Amino acid sequence: MYYLYILECKDGSLYTGITTDVKRRFREHLAGKGGHYTRSHTVVRIVYTEKCPSRSEAQKREHEIKGYKKEQKMALISS
DSSP states (O other): OEEEEEEEETTSOEEEEEESOHHHHHHHHHTTOSOHHHHHSOEEEEEEEEEESSHHHHHHHHHHHHTSOHHHHHHHHHO
16 A cells, blocks of 8 residues: 655755655654755644555645645645
8 A cells, every 4th residue: 555645844845755654754854854845944833645546546646736826735634
């Protein structure tokens, strides 16, 4: 099982990624071992997760959400 996740950063920006273990990946981001973006934008919290049946589906969904404007991401998070 893969998960799509969205993290809120200290500056209010949002980071979207995929993983098999959201809590482990969040700890990696906190430790500076996540993506390049989260090394320079301190992560604050997990704001959204979504189960995906396969890595391929998770990657497709990640690509789709990364194309969203911030307002669309906020609507997804609040739904």
